[in-house]
Amino acid sequence: MIVANRKSLSEILDMVKDCNKILVAGCKGCVTVCNVGGLKEVQVLASCLKIARKKDGGKPLEVEEILLERQCDPEYIEQVKDTVGNYDAVVSMACGVGPQFLSEAYPNQKFYPAVNTTFFGGAVAHGIWEERCAGCGTCIIHYFDGLCPIARCSKSLMNGPCGGSSHGKCEIAEDLDCIWDMIVKKKMAQGRLDDLRYLTPAKDWRTARDGGPRRSIREELTK
């Protein structure tokens, strides 16, 4: 899933400082699963914003809440077409895709992102998410027994480990596993260490962000 973190309340409050009535729009997709922009988080943010504005008798803020099925599909974005104009601004709690889809659909309205979109990952424990995929566009994890050196090595090394690997940890943080240490240990456990004699050539990054914004077209699905 796409993992995100909510922006600080002061940042969000600054975005809506001139507003009297806003809509906080959550998303039932990835941000619900990573507990950042689902129903509960929409309620919490709405309440926080109202508290902040009621504090010391400030200008009251009317906050309405909505939870869209997804904010990355036009058919769900359409669900607010009759009401989106009723607000001074819309605060989207979806990943970075949400406020952009909303902005494109409703060019006259202001949309603010309430979250910082961080990475593609999963929950390793309750409340803890870790990065697993960098969306490089050319998956190579089968060469490394299901462990991705692009997303999980700090240097995205194709031939590791580097000298910064110590006792299974990466030099950038004591609690960060060195993925190359894990790859080597897994190869040893599976008796396939010889695989690593193969020198992986430089990666073609054109399929990643380096090739510019990407587009995926599936002819069989297009109208």
Add this chain to the structure above:
Amino acid sequence: MSEDFEPKILAFCCKYCAYAAADLAGSMRLSYPPNVKVIQIPCTGRIDIVHILKAIEDGADGVYVAGCMEGDCHFVSGNLRARKRVEYVKKTLTELGIEPERVEIYNLSSAMGPRFAEIAHEMTDRIRKLGPTPVKTRTV
């Protein structure tokens, strides 16, 4: 702060401990401040961040959650979850420039009637010192 400020305090009390302790305090004829309004909950684990925030939003001067002793939760770990949620609300209130001491969590058992009354006094005194909530509402 005005001399006649009477705090409005909400107490979310677990039915297996704090609420029973409140009953016991009553049976023991212990008095505690009428500022505390008790709401029975099935377990403190039922309390969500938004419940506490809503109380603050609607003008409560203080809110506390009272659950079982740690390790004795009827639902194993509800009180531990509640503690984390109360801590989250405290951080949120700090971010909003509101005293985090307005929100608290206590642990007690159903046999601790006097402790229930003591907590009610403690929280009322604390909020009295802090003064009225800076969150202004027309009606509470």
